[in-house]
Amino acid sequence: MSPKMTVMLVIFFLYTTIHQLSPVFSSDPDPVQDYCLPSPHTKPCKNTSSITVDDFIYSGIKHPGKFTNKFSGVPVSASVFPALNTLGMSLVRADFEVGGINVPHYHPRATEVAYVLEGKVYSGFVDTSNKVYAKVIEKGEVMVFPRGVLHFQMNVGDSRATIIGSFDSQNPGSVKLPTALFGSGIDDELLEKAFGLKGKDIDKLKKRFRV
Structure with missing residues (x-):
């Protein structure tokens, strides 16, 4: 294989890898049909009829x-x-x-x-x-x-x-920061050190944002 062909293959490999992994390029999977209304039966989609x-x-x-x-x-x-x-x-x-x-x-x-x-x-x-x-x-x-x-x-x-x-x-x-930080059960000591708050302040916030 020629050096030029090798370089082209490497570039193609890097591009396809980045395209698959990078959040800049990725999104929900492309649909393979016009629509798919979920079926209550065994088939994934309702019959168009x-x-x-x-x-x-x-x-x-x-x-x-x-x-x-x-x-x-x-x-x-x-x-x-x-x-x-x-x-x-x-x-x-x-x-x-x-x-x-x-x-x-x-x-x-x-x-x-x-x-x-x-x-x-x-x-x-x-x-x-x-x-x-x-x-x-x-x-x-x-x-x-x-x-x-x-x-x-x-x-x-x-x-x-x-x-x-x-x-x-x-x-x-959706990740709401107040709930994620103070309503999820993160250890009090970590929250106190991270935000410079006292234990009683953490307790108030936990009561407010508890899920």
């Missing part, structure tokens, strides 16, 4: 969900909207009362695009060099949160705010 247009319509985000601490999040995944199965996407409706926040969190498996339906929202993310990108976005504006980065939102207007978030994954996952 039993599918109607109503299977591809979901009305569960017409209204806000239940509010907790001035925030409501209504996820739309394949578990509630089966037509999304295998399509590599999902949604969420987020509503904020005045002053309400979506606590700092990240999605390990998806990039999010957030579209403001109503209101004014202080919205941003922090990259891996700890640089923050944040700004008040208003009705009709869009912000993107790259996959796996910490991001947050807060209603800074004088009326309710609503956002629709779109994910490029069927199952983006």
